[in-house]
Amino acid sequence: MATVAVWLVLGVMLVYILGPLVFMVTASLMPAMEVTRIPYRWIPQSFHWQNFWQAIRGNDGRFFFVRNMVNSLFLATAITLSTVVLSTITGYGLAKFRFRGRKAVMLLIVATMMIPFQVVMIPLYIIATSLGMQNSYAGLVVPFLVNAFGVFLMRQYLLTFPDEILDAARIDGASEVQILWRVVFPSSWPAIATLAILTFRSQWDNLIWPLLIAQSREMQTIPLYITLFAEEKFTDEGAMMATAVLASLPMVLLFFGLSRYFVGGARLFSAQKG
Amino acid sequence: MFFGLFSIYPVLNALYLSFFQKHLLSTAAPRFIGFGNYQYLFQSPTFWNALTVTGIFTGGTFAMLVGLSLVLALFISSRKRFQRFLQLAFFSPAVVSTVVAAAIWLLIFDPRGIANQLVNTLAGTPGVDRRWLVAPGMLQLATMFVYVWKYVGYFTIIFIAGISSIPRSLVEAARVDGASVWQTFWKVTFPLLKPTTLLVSVVAMIQCLRTFSTQYLFSQAGSPRGPIDVITLNVYHTAVRTFQIGRASALSIILFAIMLFLSWLQFRVARSEEVSYL
Numbered sequence: 001m002a003t004v005a006v007w008l009v010l011g012v013m014l015v016y017i018l019g020p021l022v023f024m025v026t027a028s029l030m031p032a033m034e035v036t037r038i039p040y041r042w043i044p045q046s047f048h049w050q051n052f053w054q055a056i057r058g059n060d061g062r063f064f065f066v067r068n069m070v071n072s073l074f075l076a077t078a079i080t081l082s083t084v085v086l087s088t089i090t091g092y093g094l095a096k097f098r099f100r101g102r103k104a105v106m107l108l109i110v111a112t113m114m115i116p117f118q119v120v121m122i123p124l125y126i127i128a129t130s131l132g133m134q135n136s137y138a139g140l141v142v143p144f145l146v147n148a149f150g151v152f153l154m155r156q157y158l159l160t161f162p163d164e165i166l167d168a169a170r171i172d173g174a175s176e177v178q179i180l181w182r183v184v185f186p187s188s189w190p191a192i193a194t195l196a197i198l199t200f201r202s203q204w205d206n207l208i209w210p211l212l213i214a215q216s217r218e219m220q221t222i223p224l225y226i227t228l229f230a231e232e233k234f235t236d237e238g239a240m241m242a243t244a245v246l247a248s249l250p251m252v253l254l255f256f257g258l259s260r261y262f263v264g265g266a267r268l269f270s271a272q273k274g
Numbered sequence: 275m276f277f278g279l280f281s282i283y284p285v286l287n288a289l290y291l292s293f294f295q296k297h298l299l300s301t302a303a304p305r306f307i308g309f310g311n312y313q314y315l316f317q318s319p320t321f322w323n324a325l326t327v328t329g330i331f332t333g334g335t336f337a338m339l340v341g342l343s344l345v346l347a348l349f350i351s352s353r354k355r356f357q358r359f360l361q362l363a364f365f366s367p368a369v370v371s372t373v374v375a376a377a378i379w380l381l382i383f384d385p386r387g388i389a390n391q392l393v394n395t396l397a398g399t400p401g402v403d404r405r406w407l408v409a410p411g412m413l414q415l416a417t418m419f420v421y422v423w424k425y426v427g428y429f430t431i432i433f434i435a436g437i438s439s440i441p442r443s444l445v446e447a448a449r450v451d452g453a454s455v456w457q458t459f460w461k462v463t464f465p466l467l468k469p470t471t472l473l474v475s476v477v478a479m480i481q482c483l484r485t486f487s488t489q490y491l492f493s494q495a496g497s498p499r500g501p502i503d504v505i506t507l508n509v510y511h512t513a514v515r516t517f518q519i520g521r522a523s524a525l526s527i528i529l530f531a532i533m534l535f536l537s538w539l540q541f542r543v544a545r546s547e548e549v550s551y552l
Binding site: 009014018027037116121123231241243 | 381
């Protein structure tokens with residue numbers, strides 16, 4: 001009896017969670033007429049592949065989708081790489097070396113983690129504008145090159161890294177750079193993968209900053225492309241879902257390839273509190 | 275260095291700017307007006323509306339998120355089979371970005387969309403339009419559904435990790451002593467889960483206060499902005515559409531103050547009862 005109730009709740013929630021995803025995929029294959037048909041047919045009658053062509057081509061036929069997709073991939077990758085490298089180096093320094101002001105730096109980093117982006121975005125916007133960074137890759141990338149959470153995460157992880165191994169490497173004559181590159185990086189893989197996915201995902205999601213800084217359509221990113229596409233009154237509903245599917249593909253690939261680290265992110269987050 | 279430049283300085287700058295009247299496009303030096311921006315805000319109905327709307331959204335979403343993810347985590351942990359499948363399934367909305375999520379739900383809440391069809395089927399009232407994207411209350415509810423949908427799996431996984439760190443022997447001992455499932459939960463599991471609950475509620479609350487994409491996309495797609503004009507959306511409009519940079523800064527400082535206060539409050543409440551496994 002209790003088991004039935006539990007499964008009932010889980011079932012209802014599963015429909016709530018998975019329904020919209022199924023809707024996205026099926027609607028992307030339907031002509032607009034079918035998407036708003038009552039009742040909705042969960043299995044497409046025929047495959048309307050034109051939607052995907054329409055999504056890529058755009059309503060104006062100028063193929064901004066391609067450019068914006070490349071932008072998004074480039075930005076997210078660049079930011080992820082720099083975050084991972086800089087966070088690991090800084091985290092290593094903070095975890096394994098004693099120097100004056102280390103506590104103060106840690107405190108500063110933890111305090112920074114608390115500050116939401118929405119609070120700093122207006123001043124950042126003014127700085128970026130005064131540096132002439134609107135509509136440039138620099139303007140889109142620079143504010144995110146490193147983040148406090150990443151440094152904190154890597155430090156926490158490297159604290160547990162055995163000193164003996166580092167000492168052994170030093171005795172063998174390895175320089176600090178070599179140690180970092182040959183020892184610390186390879187053995188921090190789980191933390192690095194988690195951080196990389198978190199960073200990539202948050203950048204892939206980032207709407208508000210590109211909205212401020214990138215006005216020209218050449219410099220915009222996928223989230224902006226989707227909002228513009230949704231705004232245009234004559235947008236075909238099926239094509240809109242096709243855009244959504246295409247925009248989700250990179251994350252889906254990451255998710256299936258590295259779901260362990262996806263879920264690990266949430267776990268790690270709770271573990272450091274525990 | 276980097277943090278100094280990109281995080282601390284902007285905060286101070288925001289605070290500084292919030293005391294000035296500055297027009298984004300004008301080259302004139304910003305004029306110092308003291309607390310003028312704050313005074314203006316406190317007298318502006320738009321500001322109070324934004325505050326109320328943010329309160330409603332955060333309150334509703336927060337309650338649903340924490341409640342649902344706790345229940346789901348308990349149910350999933352109590353299952354012997356399909357645990358991994360269920361976790362991944364509930365986590366799967368994480369693969370779509372917030373904008374995509376909003377776009378999907380925009381079509382679901384369409385007058386001819388699935389949301390109306392489902393409600394009408396359940397209520398036996400064919401053809402009624404519930405005005406999901408137009409009526410203020412429904413619009414607020416709609417944005418909450420989008421947000422809960424997107425994030426509930428994430429918090430469920432945090433809760434599951436918390437539950438799995440509770441020694442099984444404690445729960446079993448309680449059951450052997452004759453406690454019901456219900457009693458075991460309230461007397462054993464829930465108190466021990468307190469650190470996790472605190473973490474989830476702080477993160478979830480800040481997350482809710484930061485919401486932007488859903489409200490932005492909905493209002494761009496033609497919904498009235500008033501009922502979903504959360505503070506972040508208001509900051510954006512104040513800065514970019516009306517170019518009042520000083521006022522926008524004052525707004526974001528207020529948002530920050532609210533977040534700090536609520537986090538502090540939660541830690542205070544939590545600290546009053548420390549947890550131990552003994």
